[in-house]
Amino acid sequence: MASDSLRGDDVLHALPANSTSRDVLDALSRMIEEQGLKVGDRLPPEVEIARQLGIGRAKVREALTSWQNMGIVTRNKKAGTRLAAEVSSNAIHLPVTLKLEAESLLRTHAVRRPLELETARLAAQQANDKQRLLIEARAAELMAVFQAGEDWRVADYKFHAAVHLACGNPLFGELIQQIQQGFNEVYEAPFGQPHLGAATIPLHAPLAEAIVAGDEVEAERLMGEIMDMVEAEIRQVMETQNV
Known part of the structure; x- marks a missing residue:
């Protein structure tokens, strides 16, 4: 069953100020794997991701929109941002x-x-x-x-x-x-x-x-x-x- 909360408060680490969308998504990918999140699980709100990464909310929104366009997450105001595809290195031996x-x-x-x-x-x-x-x-x-x-x-x-x-x-x-x-x-x-x-x-x-x-x-x-x-x-x- 999909969970609606992450284990722990600060599960992301601050990024440099000039970080790109890819840097944001790489950080989220590592977080998702470390937390063991599955399809249907909800990610933290944009504002919380931005706070933990130490970057602007607009950069987080841009990154998550890219993931949405690629079918990796779904997003809506009521349900938040949820995983729509597996984010794990278990299936093949790749990072x-x-x-x-x-x-x-x-x-x-x-x-x-x-x-x-x-x-x-x-x-x-x-x-x-x-x-x-x-x-x-x-x-x-x-x-x-x-x-x-x-x-x-x-x-x-x-x-x-x-x-x-x-x-x-x-x-x-x-x-x-x-x-x-x-x-x-x-x-x-x-x-x-x-x-x-x-x-x-x-x-x-x-x-x-x-x-x-x-x-x-x-x-x-x-x-x-x-x-x-x-x-x-x-x-x-x-x-x-x-x-």
């Missing part, structure tokens, strides 16, 4: 903060995958001439940056944004951005690897070609291959860290 990061990334990726596949298919079906030219240009820009050995993340974002725009339904892009935002606000570089997914970049050129050619089946297949490769890389990093 709890790294395990939580990996599970959060896999969770958001699983939701994003079908949206990206359908977006690619619809873009191949719906894109007008101007949108096709933009997709070609964004793909060329991405490949040029990647082949030059530069940071390709912004170019990759612009390419996918062009595909989302071409699908004819703005909700797809908005939903995908919302899903990723919660994770990216905390984990700017997953596992400390800012270029996670680099192996998928060469596939973006044929993906653009398929969309421009109106080949819905090939566009969806290539997007699926890209998403599968990213998931496989996440799991491989988990296994490496586990070792």
